[in-house]
Amino acid sequence: QTVVTQEPSFSVSPGGTVTLTCGLSSGSVSTTHYPSWYQQTPGQAPRTLIYSTNTRSSGVPDRFSGSILGNKAALTITGAQADDESDYYCVLYMRSGIWVFGGGTKLTVL
Amino acid sequence: QVQLVESGGGVVQPGRSLRLSCAASGFTFSSYGMHWVRQPPGKGLEWVAVISFDGSNKYSADSVKGRFIISRDNSKNTLYLQMNSLRIEDTAVYYCAKRDGSGLYWFDYWGQGTLVTVSS
Numbered sequence: 388q389t390v391v392t393q394e395p396s397f398s399v400s401p402g403g404t405v406t407l408t409c410g411l412s413s414g415s416v417s418t419t420h421y422p423s424w425y426q427q428t429p430g431q432a433p434r435t436l437i438y439s440t441n442t443r444s445s446g447v448p449d450r451f452s453g454s455i456l457g458n459k460a461a462l463t464i465t466g467a468q469a470d471d472e473s474d475y476y477c478v479l480y481m482r483s484g485i486w487v488f489g490g491g492t493k494l495t496v497l
Numbered sequence: 498q499v500q501l502v503e504s505g506g507g508v509v510q511p512g513r514s515l516r517l518s519c520a521a522s523g524f525t526f527s528s529y530g531m532h533w534v535r536q537p538p539g540k541g542l543e544w545v546a547v548i549s550f551d552g553s554n555k556y557s558a559d560s561v562k563g564r565f566i567i568s569r570d571n572s573k574n575t576l577y578l579q580m581n582s583l584r585i586e587d588t589a590v591y592y593c594a595k596r597d598g599s600g601l602y603w604f605d606y607w608g609q610g611t612l613v614t615v616s617s
Contacts, residue, residue: 388559421602425542432592432610433534433542438603476542480602484547484556486532491541 389413391479393489399467399496407492408459409477415458420479422460424453427474427491436475437462464494472496499523499606501593506611509583519576519593519608527551527571530596532604533578535589543589546578547596561587583615 390412399405409422416422418440425433435444437453440460450465460479464471477489505517519531533545546557546567555567566579576593590612594604 423603425604427542432607433604434607435603435605438597438605439601442601444605474541478542478544478604484554485558486544486547486602488534488542488544 389481389487391477391487391489393475393477393492395490396493396495399464399471399494401467401469401496403467404463404465405467405494406456407462407464407475407477407494408456409461409479409489410459411479416455416460416479418455419482420460422453422455423478424451424460424462425476425478427476433476467496469496499595501595501606501608503591503593503608503611506591506613508614508616510617511583511585511615513583514579514581515583515613517578517580517591517593517611517613519578521574521576521593521595524595526569526574529598531567531569531576532594532596533565533567533576534592534594534604534607535587536592536610537586537589545591548576580613583613585615587613588615589613 392410424437427433441453452463476491500522502520532547548567564582568577590610592610593608595606597603597605
């Protein structure tokens with residue numbers, strides 16, 4: 388069973404930079420998993436941030452960027468703001484018609 | 498603009514069935530694949546199922562395989578999730594999401610969700 392791993396929580400200071408990662412319990416994440424990232428605040432539907440590894444969705448500020456770092460997908464927030472405090476989810480396409488979400492990272496900005 | 502509106506959630510006993518609907522507007526529904534994604538209270542997102550634009554291909558997560566059926570009616574611009582043999586652990590907010598049209602395997606629009614509570 389494929390498990391997608393994310394840090395459960397992370398903290399960043401206002402104006403700081405943070406990198407959240409998205410890995411696989413077995414193997415490496417690559418661009419062929421088409422990693423995408425979603426932001427969610429309590430009680431709201433997810434909002435798309437990044438798709439296909441590093442493409443920002445329409446209207447997403449350029450302080451959000453995606454990449455592959457080593458064997459993981461990564462979401463970097465540069466110049467964190469208070470309203471970036473949210474849950475962040477990655478999802479990978481497993482090439483068998485199946486998508487798998489990571490467990491999510493709760494980001495605190497303080 | 499794209500709108501996805503889920504309905505059909507509620508409280509249901511274990512072992513019973515429920516059908517969710519997702520009414521789509523603002524885009525050519527019959528041209529896009531569609532997903533269901535769920536989120537148990539206080540927990541993370543879980544992908545549930547996907548259906549191709551014409552309904553010919555369907556895939557689902559192991560956790561719901563054999564119990565949940567995804568379908569669509571393109572004449573009504575509506576996506577469905579038939580949930581059978583419901584379990585306590587199926588309690589969640591269920592979101593429908595539109596698949597991208599670029600072949601890049603992401604969810605470009607989401608509904609606001611409908612809550613399903615499985616409880617005796």
